[in-house]
Amino acid sequence: MREVDARGLSCPEPLMLTAEALKSGNDPVRVLVTEPHQKMNVEKFAKDHGRKTSVTEIEDGFAVVIE
Template sequence: MKEVDARGLSCPEPLMLTAEALKGETGPVKILVTEPHQKMNVEKFAKNKGKKSTAVEKDGYYEVVIE
């Protein structure tokens, strides 16, 4: 599984890294972000791309898996 660590980055960097990670990727991609609004933006981006996402709150950050 490809993993993108976007913790501590400002918008729109997490979305740009998410878009880059999804290009040509056939398996799941894990995105790590710090802020709740970044988690929502990544989930919304995945939905707009026709992908399913699941998010889990970890110790001080969010893990979003896009499939």
């Protein structure tokens, strides 16, 4: 599983990093973000591209796993 650490980055950087990671294949990608709106944006992006997501709250933000 690839991991994208986008904690502390401003939009649209988390989405750009997520898009780049998803281009590399169909393997799951774990995206780490700091803010709730970033989590929602990554989830929406994944769903718009036909991928499923699951979210876990972590100490300093959220981990979004894109299947």
